[in-house]
Amino acid sequence: MTEDLLDATDHEILGLLREDARRTLSDIAGRVTLSTAAVKRRIDRLRETGVITGFTVQVDHAKLGWGIEAFTELRFVGNTKVAEILRTTTRMPEAQAVFTIAGDPDALVWLRVRDMAHLQKTIDEIRRHHQVTGTKTLIALESWSRGS
DSSP: OOGGGOOHHHHHHHHHHHHOTTOOHHHHHHHHTOOHHHHHHHHHHHHHTTSSOOOOOOOOGGGGTOOEEEEEEEEEOTTOOHHHHHHHHHTSTTEEEEEEOSSSSSEEEEEEESSHHHHHHHHHHHHTSTTEEEEEEEEOSOOOOOOO
16 A cells, blocks of 8 residues: 555644554544544555554653664765664664664664663663774754654
């Protein structure tokens, strides 16, 4: 399903689910002025076509003791394969997401850690990988996200 096959109601349903994936079908139906059955059919279609890939929960990581977010740019030796770049950090519990990038740097890693000592230990662990030639870390002060 491509973007042009979604109508305004589909987008409205997606927006409501992004705000709260636990909304009831009847709540969504009332907001988009469709029947509950019609909303269910649309959500089922969005799932079947891969537009909706899952439902999730948002967690306050600070309350779990992992309140510091940082982004680390990674540079690798020139012949490093993209799959190896991903393997460098995806097994680390601190890595929330890894983005390979065309150009310099080679990757951007979103990290979540408990404190500055934990961040230092995490960066040291990344730097020990034999193909990493450099890092640059930026610490987030605040964040906002539109969601998926």
